Amino acid sequence: MVDAAVFQGLSWNLLDDFRQLFAYPFMVNALEAGTIVAVMAGVTGWFMVLRGQAFAGHTLSVIAFPGAAAAGWAGVPLAFGYFGFCGAGALILAAIAGTRRSLGAESAAIGSLQALALALGFLFVSLSHRILTGLDSLLFGTFLGITRSQVLVLLLVAVATVAVTAVAARPLFFASVDADVARASGVPVRLLGLGFLLVLGLSVAETSQITGALLVFALLVTPAATAHRLTSRPWLGLALAVALALAVTWAGLALAYFSIYPVGFYVTSLSFGLYVLVRIVTR
Amino acid sequence: MFAHEFMRNALLAGTFVGLACGLVGYFVVLRTQVFAGDALSHVAFTGALGAAVLGLDLLAGVFVATICGGLVIGALGERARADDVAIGSLFAWTLGLGALFLSIFTTQRSASNGTAGVRVLFGSIFGLSAHDVRVSVTIAIAAAAVLLVIARPLLFSSLDEGVAEAQGVPVRALGLLFLALLGVVCAEATQAIGALLLLGLLAAPAGAAQRLTTRPWAGLVVSAGLAVGSVWLGLTLAYVFPSLPPSSAVIGVAVAVYAVSLLSSRIVHWSIESTTR
Numbered sequence: 001m002v003d004a005a006v007f008q009g010l011s012w013n014l015l016d017d018f019r020q021l022f023a024y025p026f027m028v029n030a031l032e033a034g035t036i037v038a039v040m041a042g043v044t045g046w047f048m049v050l051r052g053q054a055f056a057g058h059t060l061s062v063i064a065f066p067g068a069a070a071a072g073w074a075g076v077p078l079a080f081g082y083f084g085f086c087g088a089g090a091l092i093l094a095a096i097a098g099t100r101r102s103l104g105a106e107s108a109a110i111g112s113l114q115a116l117a118l119a120l121g122f123l124f125v126s127l128s129h130r131i132l133t134g135l136d137s138l139l140f141g142t143f144l145g146i147t148r149s150q151v152l153v154l155l156l157v158a159v160a161t162v163a164v165t166a167v168a169a170r171p172l173f174f175a176s177v178d179a180d181v182a183r184a185s186g187v188p189v190r191l192l193g194l195g196f197l198l199v200l201g202l203s204v205a206e207t208s209q210i211t212g213a214l215l216v217f218a219l220l221v222t223p224a225a226t227a228h229r230l231t232s233r234p235w236l237g238l239a240l241a242v243a244l245a246l247a248v249t250w251a252g253l254a255l256a257y258f259s260i261y262p263v264g265f266y267v268t269s270l271s272f273g274l275y276v277l278v279r280i281v282t283r
Numbered sequence: 284m285f286a287h288e289f290m291r292n293a294l295l296a297g298t299f300v301g302l303a304c305g306l307v308g309y310f311v312v313l314r315t316q317v318f319a320g321d322a323l324s325h326v327a328f329t330g331a332l333g334a335a336v337l338g339l340d341l342l343a344g345v346f347v348a349t350i351c352g353g354l355v356i357g358a359l360g361e362r363a364r365a366d367d368v369a370i371g372s373l374f375a376w377t378l379g380l381g382a383l384f385l386s387i388f389t390t391q392r393s394a395s396n397g398t399a400g401v402r403v404l405f406g407s408i409f410g411l412s413a414h415d416v417r418v419s420v421t422i423a424i425a426a427a428a429v430l431l432v433i434a435r436p437l438l439f440s441s442l443d444e445g446v447a448e449a450q451g452v453p454v455r456a457l458g459l460l461f462l463a464l465l466g467v468v469c470a471e472a473t474q475a476i477g478a479l480l481l482l483g484l485l486a487a488p489a490g491a492a493q494r495l496t497t498r499p500w501a502g503l504v505v506s507a508g509l510a511v512g513s514v515w516l517g518l519t520l521a522y523v524f525p526s527l528p529p530s531s532a533v534i535g536v537a538v539a540v541y542a543v544s545l546l547s548s549r550i551v552h553w554s555i556e557s558t559t560r
Contacts, residue, residue: 049368052367054318054367054368054370054371055317055318055321055367058318058321058371103315104312104313104314104315104317104493105312105490105493105494107312107315107317107318107486108312108317108486108487108489108490108493108541109486109490109541109545110317111317111318111320111321111482111483111485111486111487111490112483112486112487112490112537112538112541113538114321114482114483115479115480115481115482115483115484115486115487115534115537115538116483116534116535116538118479118480118483118534119480119483119530119531119534119535119538120531120535122404122405122477122479122480122528122530122531123527123528123531126526126528126531127526139404140382140385212382215375215378215379215382217371217375217378218372218375218376218378218379221368221371221372221375222371222372222375222376224368225368225369225371225372228368260386260390261383261386261387262382262383262385262386264378264379264382265379265380265382265383265386266379267379268375268376268378268379268380268382269376269379269380271372271375271376272372272373272375272376272379275372279369
């Protein structure tokens with residue numbers, strides 16, 4: 001992938017290293033995709049943490065895996081699988097949340113859905129006989145080989161999800177903080193809940209094409225959790241979550257570029273390190 | 284079907300794995316700790332691959348990782364909603380660590396053990412040796428026995444923590460012990476049905492049992508029975524249809540049973556409502 005004669009590795013000249021990051025088109029694509037994904041994950045993740053839907057969010061992100069596996073098996077573009085399965089998953093999760101049973105019963109239903117999704121994913125992968133080559137990148141992602149058209153689609157989806165979230169931000173915040181009062185003052189709480197899960201599904205479907213189905217959750221939950229610990233003011237918190245997600249994504253991509261280890265490891269480790277640091281400081 | 288040794292091994296190990304998952308899963312659902320189970324199943328993956336990188340025994344790595352994981356989750360606190368986020372951040376990082384181990388491991392020795400990651404994630408119940416089965420059965424029986432010994436106080440503290448504490452039940456210690464036990468069961472199930480899929484065997488039979496009965500002891504029995512039944516039926520299906528992976532089949536059956544229990548309890552609910560009206 002990288003021409004050994006040109007590739008210099010990390011040197012002490014930081015400016016030179018920095019320039020080298022942008023020298024290859026694949027890396028520019030990766031950085032652009034990472035930026036778009038981080039903004040989207042920061043915004044939706046902040047609301048996910050606020051609404052206490054970490055488990056639902058994790059389940060949605062895992063559903064991206066059978067989506068991609070099914071698309072690969074059927075021979076249609078992977079994006080269809082990602083969006084189809086994540087959209088359907090969001091509807092099912094909204095139906096589960098709508099039944100208003102006990103917390104235990106709800107989480108049992110979410111857990112069962114998640115296991116079923118993974119079981120289906122494994123079934124599709126083994127049906128299409130691509131276990132070794134396909135599985136690792138579906139689950140853990142790859143930042144190599146992102147195309148221009150992928151970046152464009154990412155951008156469109158990101159603009160749509162962030163715009164919808166921005167328009168609905170006030171009522172969604174109200175409904176998330178106090179559902180009963182919001183309902184009493186005429187906010188369509190259930191509709192907002194469904195809409196939010198759909199937006200979350202959309203952004204997860206996009207993100208997992210870059211980070212892999214298993215690591216989306218790190219970008220969703222950890223920067224948002226850090227932001228929630230630092231401030232309880234909504235707009236500041238949202239901005240902080242986006243900024244943190246951006247920082248760890250850029251740093252992770254840069255580190256992965258200069259080493260042989262996977263980008264997912266760097267992104268999760270950096271964001272978790274920040275989270276632990278903030279937890280210790282704000283104690 | 285029973286003529287093949289690998290099938291007998293799979294059924295024997297699967298029975299006890301199902302039993303342990305069903306029993307522990309009932310309490311997991313009752314205590315709304317399904318997310319903790321989710322986290323521990325991912326910790327199992329990292330534990331196995333970490334051990335593989337260091338050249339240690341995979342099973343030992345899984346057990347150490349999940350038991351430690353259970354204790355850490357216990358230390359982070361229970362029940363409160365904010366803790367889900369702490370658990371989530373922790374296991375997202377653990378998974379990233381697992382990705383690192385996987386990449387080190389596959390570049391280190393690509394040819395012979397290339398499928399280790401897949402085996403850990405999705406299990407290899409048809410590949411168990413007689414020794415694996417003995418270990419697996421012993422651990423499952425031990426876990427089930429410990430659970431049954433602490434079942435009564437655990438049930439009390441799960442249903443009403445405050446009252447149980449006032450009565451002198453060591454609520455905190457029981458919670459920690461239970462999470463360690465959950466770690467043991469997760470590690471146990473990893474070998475058979477895989478780190479990613481074991482959550483289904485914890486959550487689905489227990490969720491179904493809760494729909495079918497409100498009596499706790501009956502619920503425990505129903506949950507264990509459904510889990511074992513799902514394993515049997517799933518393994519049979521995988522045997523009949525060779526392209527169907529056994530762990531996918533087991534989880535598919537378990538979730539189908541859960542879906543049927545949801546529907547049937549809803550139909551009963553409707554018919555009661557319409558007759559009383």
